[in-house]
Amino acid sequence: MKVTVCIGSSCHxxxxxxxxxxxxxxxxxxxxxxxxxxxxxFCMGKCQQGVCVTVDGNFFSVTPETVTSFFEKExxxxx
Amino acid sequence: MNDLTxxxxxxxxxxxxxxxxxxxxxxxxxxxxxxxIVLADGLGSGVKASILSTLTSKIISxxxxxxxxxxxxxxxxxxxxxxxxxxxxxxxTFTIIRLIRNQTAELIQYDNPQVIMLRGGDNWEYPRTEVxxxxxxxxxxxxxxxxDDVFIAMSDGCPHAGIGMAYNFGWKREDIxxxxxxxxxxxxxxxxxxxxxxDECNKLYGGKPGDDATACVVRVRRRVxxxxxxxxxxxxxxxxxxxxxxxxxxxxxxxxxxxxSSIAAKWLNKPLRASLDFTDDIPPxxxxxxxDLVTEGVITVNRVVEYAKDYIGENTCYETWSNxxxxxxxxxxxxxxxxxxxxxxxxxxxxxxxxxxxxPINFNIKMNLVKELSEALKKMGKxxxxxxx
Numbered sequence: 001m002k003v004t005v006c007i008g009s010s011c012h013x014x015x016x017x018x019x020x021x022x023x024x025x026x027x028x029x030x031x032x033x034x035x036x037x038x039x040x041x042f043c044m045g046k047c048q049q050g051v052c053v054t055v056d057g058n059f060f061s062v063t064p065e066t067v068t069s070f071f072e073k074e075x076x077x078x079x
Numbered sequence: 080m081n082d083l084t085x086x087x088x089x090x091x092x093x094x095x096x097x098x099x100x101x102x103x104x105x106x107x108x109x110x111x112x113x114x115x116i117v118l119a120d121g122l123g124s125g126v127k128a129s130i131l132s133t134l135t136s137k138i139i140s141x142x143x144x145x146x147x148x149x150x151x152x153x154x155x156x157x158x159x160x161x162x163x164x165x166x167x168x169x170x171x172t173f174t175i176i177r178l179i180r181n182q183t184a185e186l187i188q189y190d191n192p193q194v195i196m197l198r199g200g201d202n203w204e205y206p207r208t209e210v211x212x213x214x215x216x217x218x219x220x221x222x223x224x225x226x227d228d229v230f231i232a233m234s235d236g237c238p239h240a241g242i243g244m245a246y247n248f249g250w251k252r253e254d255i256x257x258x259x260x261x262x263x264x265x266x267x268x269x270x271x272x273x274x275x276x277x278d279e280c281n282k283l284y285g286g287k288p289g290d291d292a293t294a295c296v297v298r299v300r301r302r303v304x305x306x307x308x309x310x311x312x313x314x315x316x317x318x319x320x321x322x323x324x325x326x327x328x329x330x331x332x333x334x335x336x337x338x339x340s341s342i343a344a345k346w347l348n349k350p351l352r353a354s355l356d357f358t359d360d361i362p363p364x365x366x367x368x369x370x371d372l373v374t375e376g377v378i379t380v381n382r383v384v385e386y387a388k389d390y391i392g393e394n395t396c397y398e399t400w401s402n403x404x405x406x407x408x409x410x411x412x413x414x415x416x417x418x419x420x421x422x423x424x425x426x427x428x429x430x431x432x433x434x435x436x437x438x439p440i441n442f443n444i445k446m447n448l449v450k451e452l453s454e455a456l457k458k459m460g461k462x463x464x465x466x467x468x
Contacts, residue, residue, distance in 0.1 A: 005355070006337075007337075007353055007355070007362050007363050007375065008337035008338075008362070008375060008376075009336075009337065009362070009375055009376050009377050009378055010430075012362040012375065012378060013378070016362075017357050017360070017362075020355050020357065021357070024355075038355065039352075039353065039355070040353030040354060040355045040363060040365070041351075041353050042336075042337030042338070042340055042341060042351065042353055042365060042375070043337035043338045043341065045338075047430070
């Protein structure tokens with residue numbers, strides 16, 4: 001599974017750093033490091049919906065508050 | 080003309096308790112590409128010394144830059160300086176470094192500590208001729224410049240550092256030379272070298288300088304071009320033209336901005352790989368074959384502008400950016416330390432996402448950043464060219 005988080009200006013201000021850190025921690029806790037590839041990208045062109053995240057090409061809008069439920073629902077459950 | 084250039088930097092600390100510095104450094108550039116640097120040390124400290132040294136350095140630099148002889152300068156100073164009511168003398172020592180078309184250095188020294196010169200990294204005792212002008216003993220030297228020559232001019236506050244505290248007789252010239260030889264190996268800029276020297280003096284004074292101390296450093300180096308791309312063009316069809324011009328340029332290439340680097344990646348037909356290393360509160364950098372550095376845009380550049388402003392002033396942040404791994408530190412090192420001639424390629428496209436009043440970034444801020452950064456870099460003595468797309 002390939003998960004990409006936008007680290008562009010707009011998403012950075014909206015909290016891409018805490019989102020990335022939380023995802024890194026959750027992946028490590030659940031021992032999913034060999035099954036989920038977490039990467040960064042610059043602007044996806046949907047800045048209004050930031051923080052922009054894609055899971056295998058599907059777009060999601062995530063915030064630092066929703067990142068845990070996002071991980072459970074879209075990543076852990078589907079990997 | 081040759082392809083050498085001179086990196087000039089200076090810093091002063093004030094006598095304990097004084098708000099004004101009794102030393103003054105004046106740098107004047109002439110139209111023919113020559114530069115006159117005057118370091119003057121006024122008698123005493125505080126406001127009187129400050130007036131004396133400012134007048135001296137201003138008069139000398141203006142007169143020399145206008146093509147008048149050193150004899151006339153000295154006579155003018157002797158006739159103009161206000162006489163101290165306590166001591167009955169008008170007195171300011173001075174060191175002049177005149178860089179003639181980046182080929183020759185003329186040193187004219189009056190009563191300041193002798194200018195230290197490093198050639199090939201080692202101390203070099205250059206020839207001096209003694210002349211007497213208006214009863215004053217003045218030493219003159221003419222030196223043909225070579226790459227990596229370093230000149231260190233000081234006020235007597237530097238060799239006097241630590242008298243009676245750290246050292247019996249102050250910080251000896253030989254020891255200053257050894258210190259600067261070691262620092263010079265690190266490839267620091269003139270500003271950083273002068274800061275390191277003056278900071279060391281401040282330490283030797285125990286943080287309470289007994290005299291104003293000033294160091295002025297000139298580094299002779301080869302010109303290094305650098306190119307920075309910032310923002311997508313306002314007209315989408317201009318992307319290829321902008322990339323053609325940018326990548327045709329000699330020197331390193333820096334790209335700031337997410338969308339901008341995506342355009343470059345498409346033009347180069349190479350993948351853009353963003354890292355996830357948050358070393359600071361600056362967004363991570365990315366990697367793109369054919370580009371030396373790829374960073375995020377406004378937030379990173381905003382930090383670079385902060386570092387640039389600090390650098391031309393107090394230079395207190397150099398320890399942060401000279402080692403940092405984040406995008407802003409990397410850009411700062413490339414622009415402040417490595418580059419001498421910088422071409423900015425600025426795209427004026429408006430990012431709709433940035434026009435949100437809740438966000439601290441918008442189009443005006445972006446254009447302002449470019450303006451502030453290029454002004455600060457000019458003050459560092461760099462040649463700047465800005466093209467808008």
